[in-house]
Amino acid sequence: MPETVYAVPNIPTPNRPVIIDAIICTGCNDCVEVCPIDVFIPAAERGEPPILLHPEECWYCGCCVNHCPTGGAIKINWPIQQRGYWQRASTGQNFRV
Secondary structure, three states: OOOOOOOOOOOOOOOOOEEEOOOOOOOOOHHHHHOOOOOEEOOOOOOOOOEEOOHHHOOOOOHHHHHOOOOOOEEEOOOHHHOOEEEOOOOOOEEEO
């Protein structure tokens, strides 16, 4: 009888470089295949979003976002020091995305 092995995400830090919307994600695992440093692993059940196993190793390259066939299923959560700020010309209000 084969031994059951469980994959548990590494959670030593609150780092979430990639945010996957479980409602939109179809579980195609294209992001798992395209990631150059293998931060994802496929979910145990077919159709579920992949598991972000090694978030601290993410390069923020965006390959997962670019190759996702379902628009809006994956978003990059940029570190604060790398986020862009804009200013509205009409009001002068600062904002970021």
